[in-house]
Structure formats: structure tokens, C-alpha cells
Amino acid sequence: MTTGRNTVRDTEQDGDGLQDDRAATNIRWSRGRQTPTVDPVTSENDAPQPDTDTATDPSASEAHPDAIFADPRLAACYDTFDGERDDLDHYESILEELGARTVVDVGCGTGALAVRLAAAGLSVTGVDPALASLEVAHTKPGAGRVDWIHGTAVDLPALDPPLGADAAVMTGNVAQVFVTDEAWAATLTAIRAAVREGGHLVFEARRPERRAWEEWQAETAESVHEVPGLGQVRSRPTRFDVDLPLVTFADEFFFEDGSTLTSTSTLRWRSETELRDSLTAAGFAVQEIRDAPDRPGREFVVIARAA
Ligand SMILES: C[S@@+](CC[C@H](N)C(=O)[O-])C[C@H]1O[C@@H](n2cnc3c(N)ncnc32)[C@H](O)[C@@H]1O
Numbered sequence: 001m002t003t004g005r006n007t008v009r010d011t012e013q014d015g016d017g018l019q020d021d022r023a024a025t026n027i028r029w030s031r032g033r034q035t036p037t038v039d040p041v042t043s044e045n046d047a048p049q050p051d052t053d054t055a056t057d058p059s060a061s062e063a064h065p066d067a068i069f070a071d072p073r074l075a076a077c078y079d080t081f082d083g084e085r086d087d088l089d090h091y092e093s094i095l096e097e098l099g100a101r102t103v104v105d106v107g108c109g110t111g112a113l114a115v116r117l118a119a120a121g122l123s124v125t126g127v128d129p130a131l132a133s134l135e136v137a138h139t140k141p142g143a144g145r146v147d148w149i150h151g152t153a154v155d156l157p158a159l160d161p162p163l164g165a166d167a168a169v170m171t172g173n174v175a176q177v178f179v180t181d182e183a184w185a186a187t188l189t190a191i192r193a194a195v196r197e198g199g200h201l202v203f204e205a206r207r208p209e210r211r212a213w214e215e216w217q218a219e220t221a222e223s224v225h226e227v228p229g230l231g232q233v234r235s236r237p238t239r240f241d242v243d244l245p246l247v248t249f250a251d252e253f254f255f256e257d258g259s260t261l262t263s264t265s266t267l268r269w270r271s272e273t274e275l276r277d278s279l280t281a282a283g284f285a286v287q288e289i290r291d292a293p294d295r296p297g298r299e300f301v302v303i304a305r306a307a
Contacts, residue, residue: 063152066177066265069109069130073230074253074261076136078110080227082172087294088113091171091202092120094290094303098200100166106153106191107174111137111146118145125163127151153187156194164196170203173299176267179246181278184268188282192306199306201284204292204299208269212298213247216240231256238262245269272300279304 068074091113095103101122105114108126110133118124119142127149128134134148149155156163168191178184191201206212222236239250250264270278276286284304292299 063129065128065130065133066263067261068263068265069128069133071261072132072135073255073259074263075110075130075132076230077225077227077233077253078133078136079112080225080233082112085112087292088116088171090293090301091169092116094202094301095122095167095169098167098202098303100200102163102165102167104156104163104165104168104191104194106156106168106170106187107172107177108137108148109133109172109174111140111143111148113169113171114146114148115140115142118142125149125156125165127153127156153190153194155190157190159194163194165194165199166196167200167202168195169201173204173206173267175203175205176269177265179266179268184270184278185282188278188284192283195306197306200287201279201304201306202302204301205270205275206267207298207300208245208271210298213240213242213249216247216249217242239264275300275302283307 064070068078095117102124103117103122104125104127105111105117106127108114108128109130111126114124114126114137124145125147126134126137128137129150129152131150134150137143137146138148153168175184178187188201195201216237217240220237222234224232224234227233233256234254235251237249238252239248241248245268246266247269248264248266250262253261253263255261272289275289279286279302283306285307286302287305288303290301290303291297292301
């Protein structure tokens with residue numbers, strides 16, 4: 001999915017499966033830390049919003065994650081759709097290079113990186129507004145070593161004691177869900193507050209000049225996946241709007257039980273200059289912009305230091 005695209009709008013049962021039962025799973029709150037009072041997730045909060053609404057709210061803490069991350073049936077598909085996560089090897093080695101021991105994974109999703117880092121002995125906090133994705137993360141081996149927070153980066157500065165992380169990461173092009181400049185700035189400023197002086201932010205974003213959306217637009221065929229616990233899940237693209245720097249696309253998903261879900265999402269492309277300027281404004285100094293070895297020429301892999 002790091003080079004593909006995927007999100008969801010629930011067509012059949014609005015709010016279906018988005019039940020929040022904090023008591024049932026203990027994934028939302030970090031061990032031993034006071035966490036901010038985030039509004040309980042009810043179906044309204046977590047129901048998919050109009051497609052350009054992913055992260056338009058300036059406070060960003062009111063994020064409405066796309067249902068592919070927030071709908072339990074589709075969150076369960078994420079790891080299968082994404083396949084081998086060789087894209088994460090690079091982040092592990094960069095964090096090692098930086099000597100990071102405490103890491104916050106912003107937009108951690110189903111926790112693929114967070115559990116890997118925790119297994120390697122790092123102290124990891126994973127934060128994501130999509131409860132269903134956190135519930136998938138929580139089922140993974142070693143998930144108990146991670147502090148899972150149901151929220152967004154904007155909730156991090158309120159943590160007590162403060163995180164003071166050595167590094168923050170955003171993988172899987174999380175950076176592109178922040179459609180507005182306000183939401184992006186609010187997220188970067190919050191991450192800056194959650195990282196210690198001299199700490200780092202490492203994230204990726206697709207290079208606009210690579211025009212990845214043209215490849216996606218050409219992908220009209222139906223795809224079929226065998227998803228554990230769900231059986232065969234078919235999906236096909238149903239909509240594509242390019243209104244740069246925004247690209248909106250929709251896919252429809254077909255489940256074995258006859259139910260379908262239509263997904264819609266909007267992603268934002270930012271130029272290198274926009275990324276550099278927004279990082280500087282949030283108190284980071286860009287140390288380096290690298291290539292993603294598993295996706296050569298496609299991504300900015302940004303390493304920024306908390307100035
Ligand atoms: C493409 S997934 C990437 C997940 C994970 N980082 C990975 O590499 O597998 C994008 C993630 O961003 C999350 N997200 C959406 N809006 C967000 C926001 N405002 N703040 C933080 N994360 C957000 C989604 O819930 C989803 O889990």
C-alpha cells in the first residue's frame with residue numbers, strides 16, 4: 001500500500017463496526033502515563049467523513065481516519081493488501097543510525113513498524129486515530145511492549161510525563177493524509193513538542209514530480225486478496241479526481257458475505273520546498289532527504305532534527 005492507495009466509505013451500515021469499547025481492549029492508553037481526555041470514539045466520530053475531510057480540521061486532533069483504517073473489516077485487510085513491509089527496513093536502520101531508543105510512531109496504523117521496533121528493545125509509542133487499526137495492532141506478537149494511543153499527534157504534547165522521544169516517525173505516507181496546511185502545521189508542531197531537543201523526525205512523502213497518480217489512474221482492473229478471517233476480498237477503483245496538489249480516489253470492496261464498502265480518500269502532494277519550509281516553521285531543521293531504497297525515485301525520505 002505504500003506505493004498503492006486505499007481508503008474506505010461504509011456504504012451499507014453507516015457506523016457499523018465502528019463501535020468503541022474502551023473497557024474491552026486496553027490499547028488506547030499508555031502504560032503509566034496520564035493521557036489527555038480524547039473524546040470517546042462513537043460511530044459519529046469515527047464514521048467516514050466527506051472525502052476531502054480526512055485531516056482538514058486545523059486542530060488535527062479531530063481526525064476522521066478513512067474507514068479502511070477505521071472500519072474493522074477493512075483494517076483487517078490492511079496488512080494483507082500491503083504484503084511484505086520491506087519499506088520499513090529503511091526506517092529501522094535510520095533510527096539505529098540516529099541512536100534512537102525512544103520512538104513515537106505517528107499514524108502507526110496496524111502497528112507493523114511499532115511492534116518491530118519494540119521487539120528490537122526500543123521504547124515505542126504508537127498513536128493513531130483509527131481504533132480498528134489499533135485493535136489489529138494489538139493482536140500482534142509483542143504488542144504488549146508498545147504504548148498504543150488512540151488519538152493523533154496533537155494529543156501527544158499533553159502526555160504526562162512528556163514523551164521527550166528521541167525520534168518520531170511517519171511511514172506509509174501518513175504525511176499525505178494532512179490535506180490542509182493548517183492540519184500539517186498543527187501535526188508538525190505537536191510532533192516537535194513530543195520530541196526532545198536534538199531529537200529527530202523521520203517520514204516519507206511521495207515526490208510530486210513522479211506523478212504516481214497517473215499509474216494509479218491506469219490501474220482499472222479488479223484485485224483479489226485472500227484475507228485471514230475474512231476470506232476473499234475483491235476491490236476495484238470507482239473514482240479518480242486529480243485536482244493538484246490533491247488527488248481523490250475511490251475503490252469498492254466486495255466481501256464473501258455479499259456486503260460491499262466503497263472507499264474514498266484524498267491525499268496531498270507537497271514539493272520539497274513546501275516540506276522544508278513547513279518543517280522549519282515547526283522548529284525542525286532538515287538534515288537530509290534520502291531516497292526510499294524499496295521505491296527508488298518515488299519518495300522523499302526526510303530526516304529532520306528538532307532545532
Ligand atoms: C497508509 S496508513 C500508514 C500506517 C502505518 N504508518 C504503516 O506504515 O503501515 C495511514 C495511517 O494514517 C492514519 N491517520 C489518518 N489521519 C491521521 C491523523 N490526522 N493523524 C495521525 N494519523 C492519521 C490512518 O488512520 C492510517 O492508520
